Amino acid sequence: MALVSNTELRPLDDGTVRRRVVQLLTDHIVRGDFAPGQRLTEQQLANALNVSRGPLREAIRELAEIGLLVSLPYKGLYVRSVTHKDLEELYSLRTALETFAFERCWDKRTDAAKADLRQRSADLKATIDIGLDGARAIEQELHLHSWCFELSEHSLLMKSWKSMRVNVYFYFSLHQQALNRKGPLRQSHDQYVDRACGDSLSLMLAHLKGHMRQGLETTVNALSEELFA
Template sequence: MEKPPTSFHQIGNKSLRERILTTLREAILNGELRPGHTLVETELASQLGVSRAPLREAIQILNTEGLLDTVPYHGTTVKALTKRDIEELYSLRIVLETFAIRRIIAQLPEVDTAPLRTLFEQMLIAADQDDITRVNVLDREFHDTLIAMSGHKLLVSTWSSVAMRVRQVMSLRNLRNSDIKQIAHNHIPLIEAIERGDEPTATMLIAQHVASAGDLLAEDWQDDPSTATEEDQP
């Protein structure tokens, strides 16, 4: 329980709040902390070996990010994820990614599409090796890169909050290997359309690509009834 005054083995030596934040966020995004799970501050604080002050600050941030849901004097829970949430998530994803692609194409000879190709190639290799985890990581990087290439900082930050929840959904769902490989292969026509500056095709492909992934994830999703986001008032 006592921590050495200078423990040298922690590399990213940021503030406690930041480390708590990263820890909790990662746990939520990994599905380790499932939607509906209740967090008790006292418990969690002693569990993490910190006081409640920085923990609470981290919780406020996660509330704002939409990952936690605190009701005053009652408790904090991991935010529920309904089927509707997933549908909204993926429909907004399409909008944001389409925007990114339009911007990339608009500044085309300037931006370098090589990173996309590299990621795609690695993705194929991982798919061949049935390394599903790695495919998912690379897919995330692919879409993150796409957004970043737009050169639109506000879009990047908006994306990151959407992408977080996408990641959370994916952690709670196990797609079939065949589906994931299929999705992986879908990337190449998209890359080519972007490189050739073919906006109609590129935007059509991204919409199709994202929507089909979203349908796969939303399919058969059952909202946890005990953690519904809305209640009818009588």
């Protein structure tokens, strides 16, 4: 097929390659293709991805900054491991941010917004019922929890949530592997959605705290001892 005459193709620059490498490595890590604590080398990654060292190192630096990779001087590069403290920090921060998001969005909940949340829940349940696509279930669970942040219209809060999503995805993927299940329990968000669409903010926040604590306890109990390095 001939190119249109006014089409101008440009080679990929290092920034574009870096973004693609970041996305590829993120996908592999959160899917569990690399085990927590697994050692990686630049040479192996460069050969496997067929990229030069420059953009690869920038990608590694970015993934280290968000906590998916750990680079130790004189020791090497590792996929992040999981500790009880990591989980405690993640769930405590999620609880604080989501609590604030609900406080900010509560008076902005229109009928259309509530219908949107219920649809997100229905989409997640449909994926759970099929039981074949764990990655899609994680994306939809994150999309459900994003609702209050989006509705809050608080840009810094939304930025904080986006920066945490990759780590939440990572822990959700570990949870699926530990339980050998493609997503959360079907009914696990029913009360969350009902309270979010209800009349009492205090009841919603009380449920949120319990929902997050239960998630933490389930994850800690489900993950095997060797993951907690």
